[in-house]
Amino acid sequence: MKESGAATHRTVSHDLPLSPEFERFMAGGWAGSPLPVDIRLPVADLTPARRGRLSAHFPGERLIVPAGELRVRSNDCDHRFRPHSAYAWLTGLTGEEQAGHVLVMEPDGPHGHEAVLYVRPRSPRTDSGFHRDRRYGEFWVGRRPDLAEAERMTGIRCDALDAQGVLPPGRDTSTDAELASVLDELRLVKDAWEVAQLQLAVDHTAAGFEDVVRSLPRALAHPRGERWIEGVFGLRARAEGNGTGYETIAAAGAHACVLHWTRNDGPLDARQLLLLDAGVETDSLYTADITRTLPLSGRFSSVQRQVYELVLAAQDAGIAALRPGARFRDFHRAAMRVIAEGLTDWGILKSPEGDFHRRYTLCSSGHMLGLDVHDCAQARAGAYLDGVLEQGQVLTVEPGLYLQPDDETLPVELRGIGVRVEDDLVITAEGARLMSGALPRTPDAIEAWMGALTDGP
Helix, strand or coil: CCCCCCCCCCCCCCCCCCCHHHHHHHHCCCCCCCCCCCCCCHHHHCHHHHHHHHHHHCCCCCEEEECCCCCEEECCEECCCCCCHHHHHHHCCCCHHHCCCEEEEEEECCCEEEEEEEECCCCCCCCCHHHHCCCCCHHHHCCCCCHHHHHHHHCCEEEECCCCCCCCCCEECCCCHHHHHHHHHHCCCCCHHHHHHHHHHHHHHHHHHHHHHHHHHHHHHCCCHHHHHHHHHHHHHHHHCCEECCCCEEEEHHHHHCCCCCCCCCCCCCCCEEEEEECEECCCCCECCEEEEEECCCCCCHHHHHHHHHHHHHHHHHHHCCCCCCECCHHHHHHHHHHHHHHHHCCCCCCCCCCCCHHHHCCCCCCECCCCCCCCCCCCHHHCCCCECCCCCEEEECCEEEECCCCCCCCHHHCCEEEECEEEEEECCCCEEECCCCCCCCHHHHHHHHHHHHHCC
């Protein structure tokens, strides 16, 4: 089985040559080290139904779902590996050792499929790769399950990758748009286990935001305070989960007007706001996505509060529009109506009609959330953007105002203020449940929360 899409990678070793005697010495004297017997993944009981739903869409066709390949960051250093979300959803496997592995769903009769997982087997001690292969060797990157262990973990039949073979023809998620779309559409509605994983990610993220507030005195004193904030949150994300679900945005002052400010190399000024957009990704790869805009002094100025309260009112309107059967775009329209009316009341717009408010809002007000921060992005418009909400979907509501520092249509006192308020919600039978309610949203509650965290012992 050929490893599909493998990047060219050459490592020049600076080690001295090894003698045959040393190779023989390394091949012997090792005790057995099996993984624990009870290694079955908690999600293994759920993945057969997921694969069955996919199977029903492609009767009689071979389906190929690669985990993905290692990618070079610099010279002989790779980026940390994260399996493709569709592979993780169908197999339950989420670890860095999955690089190069492939799930193949072989046609089994006219309507079904048999899943076969092609994995890189554990290097035997008679093969020097276990101590010489810097990219995959066990002594370099850690223990991989053997074939029997991988089968116990997943409940899927496993076979060895064969670097000399070729993948059989079939629909491949890396090249087949229809297969990718169907997989994303199947993932739109989350089961109870997935919702619980997302709640765990949200809870860890809330703890990370608390860490950040506690660290503000030190961050304010550092010449790159934004990066201090990023580091504090990143510590929580790595300690509690797999890491961050996306690059943290720690944007102070006018940097908050750059929607994806991830340089995070600026100082903090106590007179300004900090827009923090961050999420912890759990070990199961489900991520939160939360934004709070915080006064670095601990207290909003009157102008900052004015902008914040308009954005919060827009978010409240968007959340109120969430319910099963509502159009996905309804919550965005509800939020933008509030923004447009507010900008008109401020004298910035002549009328709330039309799309002139978009100069100050720039983007949509939310997205699906799950294994990817912008989850199910390959789903067709009719199933997602132009579709209706269903119970079990998880999404963000995140209106914002981005008042550029050089925008002469704005009063001087508003220029350079960026505010976004973002929360994670799950659609319920009655409407929507706020998953991130542990973090305060109103200006008064934020000030009280920040004061309690920074004034305590």
